[in-house]
Amino acid sequence: MRHVIKIITILVAISAIWIGLLQTAVIPNSHTWLLPIYLVVLLGCYGLLMVGVGLMRFPTCPQEAMLLQQDIIEAKEFLKQKGVDFGSD
Amino acid sequence: MGLADRAVGFLLSFISLSIFTYYTFWVIILPFVDSDHFIHQYFPPLEYAILIPVFAGVTLLFFLCVFIGMVILKSKKKKP
Numbered sequence: 253m254r255h256v257i258k259i260i261t262i263l264v265a266i267s268a269i270w271i272g273l274l275q276t277a278v279i280p281n282s283h284t285w286l287l288p289i290y291l292v293v294l295l296g297c298y299g300l301l302m303v304g305v306g307l308m309r310f311p312t313c314p315q316e317a318m319l320l321q322q323d324i325i326e327a328k329e330f331l332k333q334k335g336v337d338f339g340s341d
Numbered sequence: 342m343g344l345a346d347r348a349v350g351f352l353l354s355f356i357s358l359s360i361f362t363y364y365t366f367w368v369i370i371l372p373f374v375d376s377d378h379f380i381h382q383y384f385p386p387l388e389y390a391i392l393i394p395v396f397a398g399v400t401l402l403f404f405l406c407v408f409i410g411m412v413i414l415k416s417k418k419k420k421p
Contacts, residue, residue, distance in 0.1 A: 283372060286390065290368050293360075293394050300357035307350030312343045 266291070364390070 273284045328338060367390050374380060 297357045297361045304350045304353030
C-alpha cells in the first residue's frame with residue numbers, strides 16, 4: 253500500500269509541475285505539451301537500460317553449477333533405488 | 342552462455358541509449374535550432390515524435406491482450 257501511495261504522490265507532483273509550466277509560459281507551450289510523452293519514453297528507455305546492464309553484470313557460478321549437477325545425479329540415483337518414477341529427463 | 346547473455350545485455354543497453362539520445366535531440370534540442378540548419382533533414386517532422394511512441398504503446402498493448410487471450414483459451418480447452 254505504501255508503495256502505491258509513493259508512486260501516486262510522484263505522479264501528482266509531476267503533473268502539478270507540468271500544469272504549472274503550462275500556465276506560466278517559461279518554456280514555449282509547444283515544448284510543454286510534448287513533455288509527458290517524453291517522460292514516458294524516458295521511463296521505458298531507463299527500464300530497458302537497467303535490464304541490459306543487469307544482464308551484462310549477471311554473475312554465473314560455474315563451480316556451483318557443477319556441484320548442482322552432481323547433486324541432481326546423486327538424488328536421482330537414490331530416489332530410483334527407492335522406486336520413484338522419473339518419467340521425463 | 343555468459344558471453345551470449347553479455348552480448349544481449351550490451352545490445353539492449355545500446356538500443357536504449359541510442360533511442361534516448363535520438364529522442365532527446367528530436368523533442369528537446371531541435372525546436373531551439375534555426376529551421377534552416379542542416380541537422381533538420383536527419384529528423385522527421387515533430388508530429389512523428391508523438392505518433393511513433395503512441396503507436397508502439399498501442400501495439401504493445403495489443404500483443405499483450407492477444408497473448409493473455411490465447412493463454413486463457415488454452416487453459417479453458419484443457420479443463421473439460
